[in-house]
Amino acid sequence: MAGLTTTKQAHVSHDLGMHTEALRGKTQQRFFDVTQEVGGYGYPDALDVDFNKRAELDCEKLDTKQINSQLRDLMKRGYGTIVLQNPGSKHSIAVGILNRLNLYIEGSCGYFALGLLDGPNVKIKGRVGWACGENMLSGTILIEKNAGSQFGAALRGGDIVCKGSVGARTGIDQKGGNIIVGGDTGSFTGFMMQRGRMVICGNAGKNLGDSMYDGTIYLGGEARSLGVDAVPGEMTDLDHEWLTRKLKMYGLFPKKGLGHFKKIVAGKQLWNYDNLEPGEKKLVL
Amino acid sequence: MCGIAGLIHRNGSGNIGQEMTQMLQSLKHRGPDSTGYAIYGTPGRNEFVMRFKVAEQEDMAKGFDIQDEVKRRRAKVEERLATLGVQIIDKDDVTDYAFRYRIQYDGDMKKLADYVEDVEGTEILSMGNSLELIKDLGDAARVAQQYDLRKFKGTHGIGHTRMATESDVDIRSAHPYWAYPYNDIAVVHNGQLTNYWMMRREFERRGHRFMSNCDSELLAVYTAYNLEHGATLEESLRQSIQDIDGVFTYLVSTKDALGMAKDTMAAKPMVLYESDDLVALASEEVAIRAVIPHEIDTWDPYDEEVRVWRA
Numbered sequence: 001m002a003g004l005t006t007t008k009q010a011h012v013s014h015d016l017g018m019h020t021e022a023l024r025g026k027t028q029q030r031f032f033d034v035t036q037e038v039g040g041y042g043y044p045d046a047l048d049v050d051f052n053k054r055a056e057l058d059c060e061k062l063d064t065k066q067i068n069s070q071l072r073d074l075m076k077r078g079y080g081t082i083v084l085q086n087p088g089s090k091h092s093i094a095v096g097i098l099n100r101l102n103l104y105i106e107g108s109c110g111y112f113a114l115g116l117l118d119g120p121n122v123k124i125k126g127r128v129g130w131a132c133g134e135n136m137l138s139g140t141i142l143i144e145k146n147a148g149s150q151f152g153a154a155l156r157g158g159d160i161v162c163k164g165s166v167g168a169r170t171g172i173d174q175k176g177g178n179i180i181v182g183g184d185t186g187s188f189t190g191f192m193m194q195r196g197r198m199v200i201c202g203n204a205g206k207n208l209g210d211s212m213y214d215g216t217i218y219l220g221g222e223a224r225s226l227g228v229d230a231v232p233g234e235m236t237d238l239d240h241e242w243l244t245r246k247l248k249m250y251g252l253f254p255k256k257g258l259g260h261f262k263k264i265v266a267g268k269q270l271w272n273y274d275n276l277e278p279g280e281k282k283l284v285l
Numbered sequence: 286m287c288g289i290a291g292l293i294h295r296n297g298s299g300n301i302g303q304e305m306t307q308m309l310q311s312l313k314h315r316g317p318d319s320t321g322y323a324i325y326g327t328p329g330r331n332e333f334v335m336r337f338k339v340a341e342q343e344d345m346a347k348g349f350d351i352q353d354e355v356k357r358r359r360a361k362v363e364e365r366l367a368t369l370g371v372q373i374i375d376k377d378d379v380t381d382y383a384f385r386y387r388i389q390y391d392g393d394m395k396k397l398a399d400y401v402e403d404v405e406g407t408e409i410l411s412m413g414n415s416l417e418l419i420k421d422l423g424d425a426a427r428v429a430q431q432y433d434l435r436k437f438k439g440t441h442g443i444g445h446t447r448m449a450t451e452s453d454v455d456i457r458s459a460h461p462y463w464a465y466p467y468n469d470i471a472v473v474h475n476g477q478l479t480n481y482w483m484m485r486r487e488f489e490r491r492g493h494r495f496m497s498n499c500d501s502e503l504l505a506v507y508t509a510y511n512l513e514h515g516a517t518l519e520e521s522l523r524q525s526i527q528d529i530d531g532v533f534t535y536l537v538s539t540k541d542a543l544g545m546a547k548d549t550m551a552a553k554p555m556v557l558y559e560s561d562d563l564v565a566l567a568s569e570e571v572a573i574r575a576v577i578p579h580e581i582d583t584w585d586p587y588d589e590e591v592r593v594w595r596a
Binding site: 091107125149166205 | 549550551554556569570571573574578580582583584585587588
């Protein structure tokens with residue numbers, strides 16, 4: 001990504017736990033080799049910003065298009081720390097940001113906030129509506145209050161954290177990254193999960209992990225029911241280490257420790273699994 | 286898509302017409318085809334407000350004779366009201382085709398409704414001691430201006446912005462629906478009911494009337510049927526989650542209560558704000574923020590959740 005040094009990028013991704021994922025399944029997650037990619041890889045729309053340049057944007061009288069275009073304009077001018085005031089629960093705020101940015105949202109967002117991100121670190125003082133952080137590739141989103149349904153849908157990387165409770169279908173189609181919920185979550189959480197990790201500190205609704213292909217769900221409370229092909233897994237030392245690090249990082253480590261946490265994984269009876277690439281399959285067959 | 290909203294003042298009344306207009310206008314993007322209100326004002330002593338229409342808005346542009354036809358239909362309605370012993374206290378010509386009558390009547394409400402609706406093109410939009418149901422084509426700002434709703438004071442209300450999908454863009458397919466023939470009960474719905482025709486045929490065999498082909502009307506008929514058979518509002522809402530197939534979130538309002546129910550999949554949105562003074566709920570938080578501009582704590586009710594609040 002533009003504007004990053006090799007050392008910094010490696011450091012951030014290691015902090016996020018992205019290099020310690022133990023992945024199985026048909027397709028393996030591959031990471032860019034930062035020593036080779038710097039200078040050779042970057043989004044055409046990624047912008048160089050300076051975290052020491054700070055700007056505030058009052059959204060009260062602006063519509064979504066105006067907010068997003070003024071946000072982009074500030075980043076073009078090199079602002080790397082931006083505060084959005086009075087977002088007023090408007091929809092689709094701060095979507096498609098493909099560079100590093102410290103973004104503070106002082107209020108609540110509506111539907112589809114922060115979709116398609118790759119890089120920013122975002123803190124939201126209020127709540128978010130449906131589908132927050134959809135398809136995020138990297139970065140962090142930290143929400144102080146509650147979130148709506150489809151929280152972190154199709155997440156591919158980074159951390160998306162809600163300190164309150166979230167709605168139904170949390171992390172539907174999750175393909176990587178980490179979803180962390182401080183409170184409860186609704187029905188069909190982890191539906192068709194493919195990779196990544198999800199932590200629910202409270203209770204889950206019915207059909208937790210329904211039709212999950214892979215990935216791991218950690219549950220601090222109780223699930224109303226497990227979904228099709230979601231089965232209990234065995235908590236290992238690595239699981240404890242990872243959970244401790246992540247929950248402490250976001251101030252969600254429970255006072256009573258992690259002894260009550262359960263692990264849910266895919267039973268792998270529902271789908272036809274193999275790890276072979278098409279070329280390898282030809283050889284075998 | 287459609288948008289729904291509800292508001293209830295827990296301690297006295299407020300500017301419910303203005304508040305519901307602000308909420309519904311902020312949901313315009315979910316459905317600009319028609320907008321409807323079921324709002325509850327001060328109950329009149331021994332009297333009802335009957336809101337009815339004798340033609341659709343689009344009929345008014347269909348030729349030179351329609352004005353005479355509307356006059357003829359209205360006269361016929363008044364003649365039938367007189368036949369049933371209904372005393373008209375006052376009349377309000379809100380539009381060329383929709384009217385508001387204050388009436389006194391102590392007879393069978395179903396008989397009155399059936400007799401009046403037998404007049405061609407006529408539909409009773411609502412009958413209530415405190416309910417007034419207003420719906421028409423266009424967004425909330427337009428309907429509020431057309432029906433002078435911004436000054437309306439009351440305790441609670443529900444509303445709907447409609448994106449027509451499976452039935453026409455007209456007043457009869459607009460929400461809310463009055464729970465014929467029960468006074469002061471109305472329903473708004475966001476979703477799609479997949480056993481609509483099966484249940485409709487069942488209710489028609491039992492003598493219930495349907496004025497439109499909109500699946501949401503089923504919820505009004507269903508609620509009326511349950512209340513007729515002694516269920517409480519909460520029991521009816523809870524039972525509907527088992528009986529109704531499809532995806533839905535819907536609101537029901539009565540003379541002194543507002544209730545909501547969400548389907549088993551939680552497929553349709555609802556955001557809820559609750560305080561000691563006020564409960565506001567809507568398909569999107571932006572509607573709640575239209576009446577409560579400061580930062581508030583809101584949450585999404587879960588699947589199969591049923592709630593009832595009293596005014």
